Amino acid sequence: MRQHDRRVVVTGLGTVNPLGLDVESSWAAARAGVSGVDRITAFDPSNTATKIAAEVGDFDPLEYLEHKEARRLDRYTQFFVAATSQALDDAGLDYRGDDRAAAGVGAVVGAGLGGMHSFIEGLDTLRERGAARVNPLTITKLIPNMAAGYASIAFNLQGPTNCTVTACAASANAIGDAAEMIRRGIVDVMVAGGSEAVIVEFAVAAFNSSKALSTRNDEPTRASRPFDAGRDGFVMGEGAATLILEEREHAVARRARIYAEVSGYGMSSDAYHVTLPRPGGAGQARAMEMALKDAGLQGSDIDYINAHGTSTAANDRTETSAIKIALGEQAAAGVAISSTKSMTGHLLGGAGALEAMMSVLAIRDGIAPPTINHDDPDPECDLDYVPNVERSMTIRHAMSNSFGFGGHNVALIFSAPGDRPH
Amino acid sequence: MERAEIEAKFTQLLVSELGLDEAKINPEARFEEDLEVDSLGVVELLMALEDEFDVTIPDEEAENLATVRQAVELVVAKLAG
Known part of the structure; x- marks a missing residue:
């Protein structure tokens, strides 16, 4: 067993996901057994085998971002900014305007695919209107590290920031890696989490081809049925979650509410x-x-x-x-x-x-x-x-x-x- | 197209494409200093201008545009020429 002098605790939570646009409404829905799955509205699914997904409904990025900023960010980064804003509030931490403290706070954020909406838009423009019309923001919107990068910009996180891209394990890696940075004594506080927003026709078609998705289109709320004999694939979701990780003594000293300890990480x-x-x-x-x-x-x-x-x-x-x-x-x-x-x-x-x-x-x-x-x-x-x-x-x-x-x-x-x- | 019409459309583009505050837009406003449009924003704006007015603005002509008035002048000249 490894001995750690420095222990890591969770002091803040935030999320936008198919069950809700904040932590408590999402948790209440999960406890009540509510399904977030429905027919796809993000695109017309008449050409894809799968016509259902768990979308984040009614998300308004302008609740968290200026119009000018929001239009420069892909949906997945907008989600992460929202989740992180909530989590920092929940933890009672704000580093904007405090560069000295900000140097000791970083972020590790997982994403599987990154800004797929922006990638497809850019590709459509290239095919339909030519190379000269491809939007100059396409690259910065689509790269999978932009949730981490923009979180650092939006919330003034000047410590180590990184992006994990281990597909569906990405944001678990992000939390584990962020906790390791605190354990090692590099920083006392880390923003850790992940985000995804890939309910686009291309991604659904590609996952369909790999036979990974449920096609129980007639019963959306019954389509995701883990461990059930009638399961026929996963249902694509979207959204983000952020955990504020903090060295325990640091959290205790400022009388932060401690939800739990991050006690083990295996890979x-x-x-x-x-x-x-x-x-x-x-x-x-x-x-x-x-x-x-x-x-x-x-x-x-x-x-x-x-x-x-x-x-x-x-x-x-x-x-x-x-x-x-x-x-x-x-x-x-x-x-x-x-x-x-x-x-x-x-x-x-x-x-x-x-x-x-x-x-x-x-x-x-x-x-x-x-x-x-x-x-x-x-x-x-x-x-x-x-x-x-x-x-x-x-x-x-x-x-x-x-x-x-x-x-x-x-x-x-x-x-x-x-x-x-x- | 009348000059006033060009100015109005230009202002509209600054608001819709760059998300700028309409109250801050005037002929003397400088893109970088007054409107906080960065280099990527200038590229976006030029592309939007080319689409809206159906003109071509070569990079070397775009490099010297600093104010709203200069950009409008350029479009007026392109449309006249």
Whole structure:
């Protein structure tokens, strides 16, 4: 077990996602088992096999940005600015106008694909109107690091900033990497999170071609059904979540509210296939085991797992096996597992951060949110997935799993303040 | 096209394309110092002008544009020529 003198806690949360435009409304919807999935409105889906997604409705970037700024940013960066504005407010931190303090604050932000809306717009312009008409802001809007870059500009974060792009594990990596920077003593405060906004015809078509998406178009709210026998792929979501991470003594000294501790971070690679997980789950299990070791915990200490749980045939089966390997059969049988993707859809690069947020709130309120649409259990997915109804329970340690195309596996562990062993 | 009409359309473009505050726009306003239009914004503006007025503005002519009046003059000259 690694010993850390410097411990990392979560002191602020923010989000915009298909369930809500702030933390508490999103959490209330998740607890109530509300689906954010509906027919796609971002484009006319008549030509794509999948016609449903979990969109962020009614988002107005002008609540967070001047018109002049908003039009220079892709939707995914607008989402992240909104989530981060909320999270910094929640933490009671503001570095604008304080360059000395700002030097000690950084950001690590995950994105899977980056500014896909802007990329497609630019490409359409090139094809329809020629090279000379391509907008000069196209590049700065589409690059996947702009959420991190613009957060630093908008909120005056002058410490280390970085971008993780490990597909659907991206923002779990962002949180883990940001926590590591605090542990190492580089900074005391980090903005960590992720964002994605790729509900565009091109991306839906491409994910359809790779057979990853659900085509249960007639029953949108029932389409994302992780661990259910009738699952037929994931449902694309969009949105962002931000966690403010802070060195514990720093947080205590300023009497900040502490939601939870970031107690464990594990990573591994399947070294197997571009999309499919390594069968049997050994790769995913190693990430979970590394996180347990990092936190100084046993498998039986984990009360709740927010699963990657995508609702694809391969993931949910493999993740179930991996949890059994990592926690041990007995502990795996006793742990409450849920996939909030059953409600939010899959935020891809934003998923890890949103699910970290859900895990932190699960600890705060002693509530495991449900896995909705769990009607007909898959015999190969035989653990406790908190089917359909939230569960009130004591949660001292929660694990959040995220796995990305390319074979990236990440597990984070959050612990109730004061509940992690030294 | 009348000069007044060109000026009005130009102001409209500054508001719609660059998100500028209409109250700050006047003939003597300087793009960089008064309107806070950066280099990317100038490129955007030129592209919008070319579209709106169906003219071509070569880079070397665009380089010297500092004020709203100068840009309007250039468009007037292009349309006359």
